[in-house]
Amino acid sequence: MRTVAVVLAGGTGRRIGSATPKQLLEVGGRPILAYAIGAFDGHRGVDEVLVVMARGHVPQATRIVSEHGYGKVSRVVEGGDTRAESTVAALTALAAEPDDTRLLLHDAARPFVTAEVIDRCLAALESHQAVAVGVATPDTVVAVRDGLVAAMPPRDSLCRFQTPQCFRIGTLRKAYEAALADPAFTATDDCGVVHRYLPDVPIRVVEGDERNLKVTHPLDLVVAEHLAGLAGPGLPPDPEEA
């Protein structure tokens, strides 16, 4: 049974406000995209890496792969207009994979995913068809409607999802088949697609890591630069263990 990691780099980084897609910006002297690919390329449990790149930027991603010698990368394909469309591009590129292939979908915008997080995902995929990575929320989180608090779920029942989000590929295919038949379909992540369209499939949540931040806003670049400085050539040490 094979394990394929997909690095989703199809976005343009609108919120960070840079003319260049944020995954091509450098932190610690290396493009953000290189860290995300490197984490999976270097993991012993991963057989193949597929990169889904923003339209018009495939040559830059291909150059990063060859400059860093990432030997598990099979292809760099073009993404879509939304994250979900980029996931569909990955599923199309992987159409020949048998249904039990393990699929790890990771945001290119999360450069510091650790080998331990990937280990936890692979272990959970032995017993579950769908696996998410979550961290506790330090803030109180509320639902707001028309400027008023509509619901306050207990904080200890909540977590923030990170990536990778992991699936037996056949399950994700089935979820997307149903989603694409729904004219009202929108999604901000892939576990949400399984949750909505295959509600009987349990999604196992494993522990994430605060270092696995998503570079979304300009301030995140400052934090990422700091973490990259702690890291040297590898991933940053856990500040909580220092």
Ligand SMILES: Nc1ccn([C@@H]2O[C@H](COP(=O)(O)OP(=O)(O)OP(=O)(O)O)[C@@H](O)[C@H]2O)c(=O)n1
């Ligand atoms: N059409 C898209 C949009 C997003 N992504 C990827 O999904 C991840 C999470 O998305 P996000 O942080 O929103 O990235 P952007 O879409 O680039 O940012 P923004 O929403 O600010 O434009 C990123 O690695 C991004 O490249 C993708 O593969 N294809």
Ligand SMILES: C[C@](O)(CO)[C@H](O)COP(=O)(O)O
């Ligand atoms: C998948 C994700 O990173 C989980 O937190 C998040 O939903 C991506 O959202 P974005 O708006 O595409 O950054």
